[in-house]
Amino acid sequence: MYQPLYRTLLSMIVLSAACKEPYSARPGSLNRLSEQRVSGSSTDVIVMTQNLYVGADVDLVIRALATPDPNDDFAALMLAIQTVAKTDFPARAQAIADQIQSRRPHAVGLQEVSEINIDLRPLGVDAVVNQDFLALLQAALAERGLDYEVAATSDNINVSLVSGLVRLRDHDALLVDADRVSVDAAGGQNFAVNLGQVADGVTLIRGWVYARTTIDGQAYTFASAHAESDLAGAPVGLVAQIRAAQVGEMIATLGADARVVLMGDLNDTPGSPMYGVLANSGYTDTWPAMRPAVVGLTCCHPADLSDQVATFDQRIDYIWTRGFGRDDGKVKGSIDRFGNVPADRVAGPEYPIWPSDHAGLVAAIR
Numbered sequence: 614m615y616q617p618l619y620r621t622l623l624s625m626i627v628l629s630a631a632c633k634e635p636y637s638a639r640p641g642s643l644n645r646l647s648e649q650r651v652s653g654s655s656t657d658v659i660v661m662t663q664n665l666y667v668g669a670d671v672d673l674v675i676r677a678l679a680t681p682d683p684n685d686d687f688a689a690l691m692l693a694i695q696t697v698a699k700t701d702f703p704a705r706a707q708a709i710a711d712q713i714q715s716r717r718p719h720a721v722g723l724q725e726v727s728e729i730n731i732d733l734r735p736l737g738v739d740a741v742v743n744q745d746f747l748a749l750l751q752a753a754l755a756e757r758g759l760d761y762e763v764a765a766t767s768d769n770i771n772v773s774l775v776s777g778l779v780r781l782r783d784h785d786a787l788l789v790d791a792d793r794v795s796v797d798a799a800g801g802q803n804f805a806v807n808l809g810q811v812a813d814g815v816t817l818i819r820g821w822v823y824a825r826t827t828i829d830g831q832a833y834t835f836a837s838a839h840a841e842s843d844l845a846g847a848p849v850g851l852v853a854q855i856r857a858a859q860v861g862e863m864i865a866t867l868g869a870d871a872r873v874v875l876m877g878d879l880n881d882t883p884g885s886p887m888y889g890v891l892a893n894s895g896y897t898d899t900w901p902a903m904r905p906a907v908v909g910l911t912c913c914h915p916a917d918l919s920d921q922v923a924t925f926d927q928r929i930d931y932i933w934t935r936g937f938g939r940d941d942g943k944v945k946g947s948i949d950r951f952g953n954v955p956a957d958r959v960a961g962p963e964y965p966i967w968p969s970d971h972a973g974l975v976a977a978i979r
Contacts, residue, residue, distance in 0.1 A: 663973035710753035722837025767801030767820030
């Protein structure tokens with residue numbers, strides 16, 4: 614089913630990359646050290662990125678729907694619904710709000726900001742889920758006296774199954790601290806290159822969000838994205854090139870903005886085409902710049918968030934900067950992960966759970 618998509622997307626990728634310089638990888642360090650706490654001064658710009666995690670392995674459902682056997686569809690869907698209950702986003706939202714309260718970022722990039730609406734009672738199945746992740750997180754922040762406004766959102770995934778009884782909408786969102794950040798312009802848009810419909814009722818329409826802001830009289834642009842993830846059955850290398858094209862589109866749109874923070878779950882590792890596009894476009898990967906001796910893996914906990922110790926094997930979440938270099942060209946500040954040590958877990962319905970299947974990142978940039 615992916616061959617027509619492959620030809621169309623490959624031609625779009627070639628066109629989008631034609632005006633760009635060749636790129637090369639700049640991998641980070643592979644040494645591990647202990648974590649450090651981010652501490653920011655009054656002149657630092659503090660940013661945070663977090664994949665909120667929908668709460669179940671949606672790819673399993675997509676794979677079941679994409680097979681010719683209809684008998685595995687409902688079983689995969691029910692497993693996902695049961696997992697969403699175990700991973701309890703309302704509890705996880707409280708943990709993420711605690712992190713925001715502790716770190717007080719100027720801007721927060723969020724991925725997998727989901728709206729889940731499920732009601733299978735017409736089929737005789739007692740399964741009802743109604744969760745708006747953004748509303749739950751903002752309510753948790755308001756409880757803490759914090760005013761984080763939504764600067765922009767964009768759609769990422771649109772799912773409608775079982776005659777509309779199961780609906781999932783997935784967004785990117787960019788929050789800013791309304792007490793310290795003035796938004797001059799903001800928006801969200803879908804990428805020109807996307808996988809599109811991958812199964813009956815499932816459409817992948819990745820996008821990104823941005824805000825041009827003023828903080829203490831200085832202009833800063835924040836952008837956040839959830840680049841395309843690998844998908845079983847797609848041609849080898851296709852999705853990696855899609856990610857590179859998506860990031861390239863962001864870079865081209867942001868243009869000559871003087872100080873830019875580009876962050877998110879970019880779904881690829883150092884050494885990938887996506888990484889090369891950023892590294893050769895004047896952007897600095899802040900993790901190896903600030904912590905060259907620490908690998909900084911961010912993914913992933915298992916779907917049910919039940920592991921007691923993180924066994925991450927990928928670094929796919931990033932905070933990139935442009936225009937923050939000192940006279941020596943180096944970016945200064947501090948960066949840390951959260952959601953990667955057992956103390957970050959919260960009480961779940963059946964066992965302690967992690968705030969997300971990804972670690973979050975927070976950086977104070979000088």
